[in-house]
Amino acid sequence: MKKVSLADISKELGVSKTLVSFVMNGRAKEKRINDEVAEKVLAKAKELGYKADYLARAMRTGKSQTIGLVMADISNTFFSKLARSIENEAAEHGYNVIFGSSDENHRKSGKLIDVFKDKRVDGLIICPTIGDITHIKKLNKERYPYVLVDRYFNEVSSNHVVVDNYNGSFKIVEDQIQMGRKRIAFVNFNVELINMTERFNGYIDALKSYGYKYDSSIVKNVSFKNIEKETYLAMKELMKITPKIDTIYFSNNRLAFLGIKYLFENNTINFKKLKLASFDNYEFMHLLQVPIKFGVQPIEELGKSAVDSIMKQINEESGGVEHVKLPLDISFLN
Template identity: 35%
Template sequence: MKRVSIKDVALKVGVSTALVSYVMNGRHTDRINKDTAKKIKKAAKELNYRPSKIAQSLKSNRTNSIALLVADIANPFASQIARIIEDEVSKKGYVVLIGSSDEKAEKLKQLIDLFMNRQVDGFIIAPVQGSEKCIQELIKAKAPLVLIDRYFENMKVPVITTNNYGIAYQATEHLIKRGRKNIGVLAYNTNLLHLNERVNGYKRALQDHGISDNPDNVKYINEIEIQKEVDLALENLFSADDKIDALFFTTNKLAISGLKKIMTMNIKIPEELALLTFDESEAFEIFKTPVTHIKQPLQDIARESVEILTGIIENKNLKYKPRVYNSKLIIKQST
């Protein structure tokens, strides 16, 4: 079927193509006769005219599209923030193209190359371990870019994250004030700073409260076989002579795997074991005891990332500093 063009609309009304273009793009509205403008819009509707996005992008040198690259779209944190960013981007007149790197640096590079070829106007990225080089290449290419949640040291790019160290300290202190003295931690074996800050916050809270930092209580999990490694870590923690009396999961994905195992171990929550985790998840609803968790400010992260990125794209010459939002400890029956 032949695509209806501006020329078709102009011929139907008996005006110039330039005039049709002005009306359809909302330009020079104060100079155009209102009746003529109505006729043009009516003809465009009758002919089912749709503006050419390609032509518009060639004129403006923009595609009005933004790439959002998350680490794992299956993670509730990523899926929730993607939905909010999609809504915020729409308010600004852009569309968002979403990709998931599945925690793989090579896949992130492939996605960046793909969206660069599609000439997106900018990127919002939650980087993965080992992706420093491809992020630096984006910076070198002067592509508008904002990093969310995760970041790398000494990288000159807008970053929006949360108080991982401080809230982990507060969460651990909450467990200590509830009388817990032997607190275990499940964390990823990673060099990502935001995740390691959570472990560091835990360790500092123990130190400040005069509790010995037992390295055997910190179990580092590799991403290859999460459930298998979590099961083994929990078996080790609960078979030790000095059993833990509290457990802190540094991500909700680790918490979900941990809760699956704990439900098979006949451990009373919170009488024998207090539980606390980063982030929330609908999966926690299957656990009979409501889980104390750290709630990250997804709305703030999403809105700020879109505001900063569109500001860069539209050359507003704004100065940006790393933005750190505060997460909140939501206390439930598990602690």
């Protein structure tokens, strides 16, 4: 019941391991192996139940048929859906996925990247966080196949696949404006992640292009770490401001969730006067009895596109750095 190796087959048939290896890798023709011999090898392999040892092969070829996935937190729906999409697309190419969560901590992501490289993943899909620039630069230098998803850095060239944060955000705010909203507050993360700043820029520019004045007192920035407390605090402050705001726009589903939770827990809110908007959603969101509008991230395409980029790089079909920007699905605005 123990493992069958190339050597076993070669011994039983009295041929060399080399020959068996060639046949098993489908290189019989190329290597001009006699058809009859090749067939015998295949038959014997089947009989003995031979399967190439993954580790031995990986060690020789340096290829592991595995992709490393580094995200902020797989238990977050956005990332778990992304992971699923990546898993599916990777499977199409015969690859598996090994994953790890960074919790937006670049020490963790750095460690994960190192371990995954150590395990010889053929490529890395990374949702980078602040401070990951160093790691990206290193990957660039080493020409290690990788692709960033959801976020990237202006300061360093990289393959990346992201959603069009700027235009998505612009349209969501524009929609509120067109609905007659006058004072649109914005709740964002206080970090320099490009997706977040782009959403902010979309907000600003939408206001501008409709002649609204930018009022920094109705823009709140909360931290990843104390997201719950700070979002609550931001909400509390926003509700007190005069003249009254009539829309709160959340730059992400998590913030929207917490904001809504706050509103429910402090149920003096009049939803005739206050509307909500969110850059992206949870599946549940439209069931909440709350006037909220949101975009929907093209998560599946993000994952698919990321894997495709990795595959191109692995197979060296890549024509240099690749930037993919997918539109936010705003069909739910109507």
